[in-house]
Amino acid sequence: MxxxxxxxxxxxxxxxxxxxxxxxxxxxxxxxxxxxxxxxxxxxxxxxxxxxxxxxxxxxxxxxxxxxxxxxxxxxxxxxxxxxxxxxxxxxxxxxxxxxxxxxxxxxxxxxxxxxxxxxxxxxxxxxxxxxxxxxxxxxxxxxxxxxxxxxxxxxxxxxxxxxxxxxxxxxxxxxxxxxxxxxxxxxxxxxxxxxxxxxxxxxxxxxxxxxxxxxxxxxxxxxxxxxxxxxxxxxxxxxxxxxxxxxxxxxxxxxxxxxxxxxxxxxxxxxxxxxxxxxxxxxxxxxxxxxxxxxxxxxxxxxGSARLVPERGEDAFDIVERTRRAGGTVVATGGCFDLLHAGHVSLLQHARRLGDCLIVCVNSDASVRRRKGPSRPVTPAADRVRVLEALSDVDAAVVFDDDTPAPLLERLRPDIWVKGADYAGTALPEAETVRAHNGEVVLLPMLEGRSTTRLLSTTKGNAS
Known part of the structure; x- marks a missing residue:
């Protein structure tokens, strides 16, 4: 114009x-x-x-x-x-x-x-x-x-x-x-x-x-x-x-x-x-x-001196984090493979988003998933997993990382709250030290019983045979 x-x-x-x-x-x-x-x-x-x-x-x-x-x-x-x-x-x-x-x-x-x-x-x-x-x-x-x-x-x-x-x-x-x-x-x-x-x-x-x-x-x-x-x-x-x-x-x-x-x-x-x-x-x-x-x-x-609050199209996770912090908000992050998104994932993301003012999802790259889950995984490539996650109203942005743990990415994001599922209770999370070093906290949220990608894939293979 x-x-x-x-x-x-x-x-x-x-x-x-x-x-x-x-x-x-x-x-x-x-x-x-x-x-x-x-x-x-x-x-x-x-x-x-x-x-x-x-x-x-x-x-x-x-x-x-x-x-x-x-x-x-x-x-x-x-x-x-x-x-x-x-x-x-x-x-x-x-x-x-x-x-x-x-x-x-x-x-x-x-x-x-x-x-x-x-x-x-x-x-x-x-x-x-x-x-x-x-x-x-x-x-x-x-x-x-x-x-x-x-x-x-x-x-x-x-x-x-x-x-x-x-x-x-x-x-x-x-x-x-x-x-x-x-x-x-x-x-x-x-x-x-x-x-x-x-x-x-x-x-x-x-x-x-x-x-x-x-x-x-x-x-x-x-x-x-x-x-x-x-x-x-x-x-x-x-x-x-x-x-x-x-x-x-x-x-x-x-x-x-x-x-x-x-x-x-x-x-x-x-x-x-x-x-x-x-x-x-x-x-x-x-x-x-x-x-x-x-x-x-x-x-x-x-x-x-600026009133810029409305994000530009193409705004990435780091822009969202910066904007949220400038507005005095709380940054929440969570992470995982999110291969074959299911009701358990959705429940976790919904509860995580309610803890703050933005939710950033850290997604394992294809190579990272293969190292963790074996050569047959992931079923869904990283680009598609990110697209599905970002279509959810509770997710503000998703960002892919290639390391074995999200710690290097969290060093950049510095979330106020890092969310994992309660199935990690009693487990030493390698990224927890990084989160707490920047005055963040690790929170475990309940999981929906019986929902997991591994179980879904096993059921699918069983039905196919």
Whole structure:
């Protein structure tokens, strides 16, 4: 895309005060948060624009900023990564402060009720919107989508410029020509109810009816209702809606909707269809949550000044480990031959993934398997074993090693937790010393009774004879 992605919307300053807590306050039953660290980040349209810029896009952010201390902090954070074309924000910059003890929010304080009021926009804003290659409207109900001049510019875009509109219950209806509306379930229910639509219930059926209603009401090409862990449902006038399923991702979902909208906008900017846009949006949102979500963006900004969290295609195991560590996550690894993947393997991998924030599988090479198991093994070559493993939702990456033990590879990976099956109980693991030398721990997990590749192969040979 030669022309930039223009993000139009309301910006907030989000601040996490992150610390630890091990006791209650003596004069009230509230936790005492100690060793607190402030982690500021742009919120609202600012987060969406930052995620797009971090993914390598040229981005222009059209917003409203006040000349106050939070507004100046936002401008300084954003202008390092993109062009900012700002209107005057009347009133204080919206600021949300979360106090967190570990992964748990203790309290949230909201301040600043600034609004973008009607008035002239100036040539910088007008030129930015007119020159857009694609537009993402990120509405947070603070006035940017009510601004008549901004709405007029959005309605007069060049033919073929795709617009993704991420709505807010307190915001405004989309302008004519929007290609994709991206409400979550609650937003879709509120928008449909505000229009007098009597659509009750939850789940895919209700979401589909609401999506079709909103699409007809506003003349939209597509409505993608995000469903959290279930993915997103695209209603585009087809007989049946399209469901883009999500990969399992645990963690804070704050900002996942912004990540979804950015991913969808990027695909549409390249001329992709709505189904591909929604699928990419779901993938990006899942990766965003898995990477630590908006809290990890704040940590990244504080540490490196970069907000890059979404992994590039082709990211290898070492990139994933580095990204997980930068976000403050726990790296889990396990290893084995994984020849003829069976239910016992799957159970082990599922339990291992739950122990941390990424799971790296160390896979014996073909030569290594032959040395361990004999000349008839492996049945499945290493490339195929890796492909099958990486298709599992619990596996973040698989890497092949040719040594007799995974110790040299673990010296590079340095996992926080190294997982083996309980059948290794009482066995001296040669790699354990390497893991513990880097402050990692070895954990044994239970195995499913009677499941093993050797037994499967013996049964198969017996049946064949």
């Amino acid at each position: 030669s022309a930039p992605l223009v993000v139009v919307g309301d910006v907030l300053l989000d601040i996490d005060i992150v610390g630890t807590s091990s006791r209650l306050c003596p004069d009230a039953p509230v936790p005492v948060v100690e060793q607190a660290e402030e982690r500021p980040r742009p919120g609202g349209a600012g987060l969406a624009a930052l995620l797009a810029a971090a993914a390598g896009r040229e981005v222009v952010l059209v917003t409203a900023l006040a000349d106050d201390e939070p507004g100046r902090r936002l401008r300084a954070m954003l202008e390092r990564h993109m062009e900012v074309a700002a209107l005057h924000l009347h009133g204080g910059t919206p600021c949300k402060l979360r106090i967190r003890a570990g992964e748990q929010s203790v309290a949230r304080l909201d301040a600043g009720e600034g609004q973008a009021l009607d008035g002239p926009v100036g040539p910088r804003v007008a030129d930015a919107i007119a020159g857009a290659g694609a537009v993402l409207v990120s509405d947070y109900g603070r006035g940017m989508t009510r601004h008549r001049a901004v709405r007029s510019l959005l309605g007069d875009l060049r033919p073929g410029v795709p617009v993704v509109w991420d709505p807010h219950p307190r915001g405004e209806p989309p302008v004519h020509g929007v290609r994709l509306l991206t409400p979550n379930e609650e937003e879709a229910a509120r928008l449909a109810a505000a229009d007098g639509a009597d659509i009750t219930g939850t789940g895919l059926s209700a979401a589909g009816r609401r999506g079709r209603h909103l699409g007809r009401k506003w003349g939209l090409e597509g409505v993608a209702i995000t469903l959290g862990a279930e993915g997103a449902l695209l209603c585009d006038g087809s007989e049946a809606p399209f469901l883009a399923p999500a990969e399992p991702a645990r963690g804070d979902s704050c900002g996942a909707g912004d990540s979804f909208a950015v991913g969808a906008a990027e695909v549409l900017a390249e001329g992709g269809p709505l189904t591909a846009a929604v699928s990419e949006g779901v993938r990006r949102a899942s990766e965003f949550v898995r990477s630590g979500a908006a809290a990890a963006v704040a940590a990244q900004l504080a540490e490196t």
